[in-house]
Amino acid sequence: MARFSRSDFTLESFRRQLANVDALPQLCVLGLVSGVITGAVMVAFRLLLEAGAVLYMPEGNPEAFEGLPPGLRSLLPLVAVSLIGVLLYRQKASAHKLGVGHVIERLSYHQGRFPLRNWLNQWWVGVVSVLGGLSAGREGPAIHLGAAASSGLGVKLRLPNNSLRVLVACGTAAGISASFNTPIAGVIFAMEVVMMEYTLMSFMPVILASTMAAMVAQVVYGNEPAFRIPEVALGSLMNLPWVVILGLIVGLLAGLFIHISRNTHLQQWPLWLRLSAVGVATGVVAWWFPQVQGIGYDSVAGVLNDQLEIKVLLALMIAKLLITALTVSGGIPIGIIGPVLVVGAATGALIGMLGGWLWPDKAADPSIFAMLGMAAMMGAVLQAPLAALMALMELTHTPSIMLPGMLAVVVACLTARQLTGCEGFFISAVRYGLHPLQQPLMQALSRVSVPAVMERSLVRTERLITVDQARRLLESNPVWLIIERSSEEKTVLALKGATLARWLLEHDEALEDKAPPEHEQVDLLEIPGQRLELAPIGLQATLSEAFLKLQDDALDALYVVHGYRPKQQRISGIITRGAIERYYYYADPKDNDSAV
Structure with missing residues (x-):
C-alpha cells in the first residue's frame, strides 16, 4: 500500500502535480470547485436581472417588453447606450473588452488571466444591455463571468498556467450550463469554441464543472427545459430536401450577420454616432415590434408553438438580425447566441410555413423547421456544429430532431464558410491560416508547465x-x-x-x-x-x-x-x-x- 506524507497534501505539492500532463485527478478537483463557484455566480447574475426587471417590467419579467407602452420601450435602448457610453467608454480601451471574444483573447495571449475591471464591468453592462431593450443575450456575460471567476480561483492559489487554461474551459462550460440548463452543450461549447481542442485531460474536469453548475442552478430554478413544445416529428423523408434549403438560407443569413458585425466602415464612425445609431434603430423597430428586444426566448417559445404572426416572424428574421449585427459593430459588448437562436427559429418557421403552403400533404410542422433553424443559425455563426446540435437537443428535449438537425447544421456551416467566406464569429485573428488556439504545437505545449x-x-x-x-x-x-x-x-x-x-x-x-x-x-x-x-x-x-x-x-x-x-x-x-x-x-x- 502506498504511503502518503503530510507534504503530499500541501498546496505546494498540489501546484507541482498540476504542472504535469497527467494531473487528471487534480484537474477534476478544480473542475468540481469551479462548477460550484460559477453556478453561484450565474444564479447571482440571473437574480440581478430579475431584480432590475421588478422596477419597471410587467410582472418583473426581464423579457416582457411587449407589455410596456411603445414610448417607454423605444426610449429604453437610448438610455442603455447612453449609460454604456458614459460609464464604459470613459474607461481605458482595454476595459471595454467583454464577453466570449474577451475570454478567447485572454486564453490565447494571456494564459487565461482576466483583469478584474473587465469582470466587474461585465456585471452591469450585461444587465443594462438586456433590461435596456437592446438585442442582447445573457450567454456572453455568463461565459465571461464564469471563466474569469474560475480563472481567478487559480490565480489566487498561484496555480500553474496550464491549469488556468482548463479552469477557463470549466468556467465557460459551467456558465452556459447554469444559464440555460444545458450541461452537455456547455461542455461542447467550451471545447469547440473556446478551447478549440478535444482532450481527455480537459474533457473530464469540464464535464464535472458543467454538471455541478447545472445542479446549483437547478436548486434555485428547477429542472425545466428552456422551451415547452408539442410532440412533433419530421414525418416523411421527403422533407429532407427542404431541410437542405433551410440550411442554405440560414447559412447565407449567418454570413450576412458576420459581415455586418465585422464591418470596418461602421466601426470607424465616431463613438457617439455608433451608439446613437444602435439606440435609434432599436427604438424605432421596438415601437412596432417589441419582440426584437432583449434575449427573445419568449419569442422562441411563441415560434415553437405557432403563436406568432408572419409579420412578427419577418421582423425577427430580418430586423433582429440587422439590429444585433449593428449593435455588435457599434462596439456594444453583447451576447449574441440568444438573438442568433431567435433569428434562426423565426427563419425556420417561415420556411416551414412556405413548405406547408407548397406541399400541404407531406410538409412537416413549422415548429420542426423552427428548431432546425435555431441549431443551423447557431452552428453557422459560431462554426460550432456539435455545440449547436447539443443545444438544440437540451433546449427542446426532442431527440428525434437530431437526424435532420445534423443535415441542416452541416449545410448551414458549409454555406457560411464557403459561399460567404466567414470563419466562426469569435475567430478574428489567424496566424498561418490558424487561430493561435488551433495550432497543434501550441496546444500540446500549453498542457504542461515548465x-x-x-x-x-x-x-x-x-x-x-x-x-x-x-x-x-x-x-x-x-x-x-x-x-x-x-x-x-x-x-x-x-x-x-x-x-x-x-x-x-x-x-x-x-x-x-x-x-x-x-x-x-x-x-x-x-x-x-x-x-x-x-x-x-x-x-x-x-x-x-x-x-x-x-x-x-x-x-x-x-x-x-x-x-x-x-x-x-x-x-x-x-x-x-x-x-x-x-x-x-x-x-x-x-x-x-x-x-x-
Whole structure:
C-alpha cells in the first residue's frame, strides 16, 4: 500500500502535480470547485436581472417588453447606450473588452488571466444591455463571468498556467450550463469554441464543472427545459430536401450577420454616432415590434408553438438580425447566441410555413423547421456544429430532431464558410491560416508547465571562484552551473557542470604533483566550453510560453524563477530548447532525462 506524507497534501505539492500532463485527478478537483463557484455566480447574475426587471417590467419579467407602452420601450435602448457610453467608454480601451471574444483573447495571449475591471464591468453592462431593450443575450456575460471567476480561483492559489487554461474551459462550460440548463452543450461549447481542442485531460474536469453548475442552478430554478413544445416529428423523408434549403438560407443569413458585425466602415464612425445609431434603430423597430428586444426566448417559445404572426416572424428574421449585427459593430459588448437562436427559429418557421403552403400533404410542422433553424443559425455563426446540435437537443428535449438537425447544421456551416467566406464569429485573428488556439504545437505545449520538464540539478555561482570553491560546487554533481554576473544588465549564463569537472581534471594533470599557485582563481567565462545565455521565466509558465520566449529572444535556455517578491526570488531550474523538443516529440516528460 502506498504511503502518503503530510507534504503530499500541501498546496505546494498540489501546484507541482498540476504542472504535469497527467494531473487528471487534480484537474477534476478544480473542475468540481469551479462548477460550484460559477453556478453561484450565474444564479447571482440571473437574480440581478430579475431584480432590475421588478422596477419597471410587467410582472418583473426581464423579457416582457411587449407589455410596456411603445414610448417607454423605444426610449429604453437610448438610455442603455447612453449609460454604456458614459460609464464604459470613459474607461481605458482595454476595459471595454467583454464577453466570449474577451475570454478567447485572454486564453490565447494571456494564459487565461482576466483583469478584474473587465469582470466587474461585465456585471452591469450585461444587465443594462438586456433590461435596456437592446438585442442582447445573457450567454456572453455568463461565459465571461464564469471563466474569469474560475480563472481567478487559480490565480489566487498561484496555480500553474496550464491549469488556468482548463479552469477557463470549466468556467465557460459551467456558465452556459447554469444559464440555460444545458450541461452537455456547455461542455461542447467550451471545447469547440473556446478551447478549440478535444482532450481527455480537459474533457473530464469540464464535464464535472458543467454538471455541478447545472445542479446549483437547478436548486434555485428547477429542472425545466428552456422551451415547452408539442410532440412533433419530421414525418416523411421527403422533407429532407427542404431541410437542405433551410440550411442554405440560414447559412447565407449567418454570413450576412458576420459581415455586418465585422464591418470596418461602421466601426470607424465616431463613438457617439455608433451608439446613437444602435439606440435609434432599436427604438424605432421596438415601437412596432417589441419582440426584437432583449434575449427573445419568449419569442422562441411563441415560434415553437405557432403563436406568432408572419409579420412578427419577418421582423425577427430580418430586423433582429440587422439590429444585433449593428449593435455588435457599434462596439456594444453583447451576447449574441440568444438573438442568433431567435433569428434562426423565426427563419425556420417561415420556411416551414412556405413548405406547408407548397406541399400541404407531406410538409412537416413549422415548429420542426423552427428548431432546425435555431441549431443551423447557431452552428453557422459560431462554426460550432456539435455545440449547436447539443443545444438544440437540451433546449427542446426532442431527440428525434437530431437526424435532420445534423443535415441542416452541416449545410448551414458549409454555406457560411464557403459561399460567404466567414470563419466562426469569435475567430478574428489567424496566424498561418490558424487561430493561435488551433495550432497543434501550441496546444500540446500549453498542457504542461515548465516544472514538468525543467532540470532542477543546478548550483549558482559567481564568475570568479577559487579552485577549492570549484571542487565544492561539484560535490552535489550539478548538471548546470548558473553564472551570476556583476550587474543586472549583464546576461545570466549557464555552464554544464561536466565542463567544469573536465577543466579541473585537466588542470590537475597539468600541475603534475606541483603545488598550485596561491590564490589561483577560475574564470568560468574563460574555461573552454559552451555557455548558454539565459532569460528568466516564471515557475507557473507553460511550455508554450517558454517556447515562444526562446523563439522571440533567440535563446537556447531559460532559468525558472520561483517566488513572488522580487528580493526573495530564487532559481528553481533550467529549461532548454532541447527539453521542450523532447517533450513534444515523445509527449511524455517521464521519458525526458531532465524531468524530476
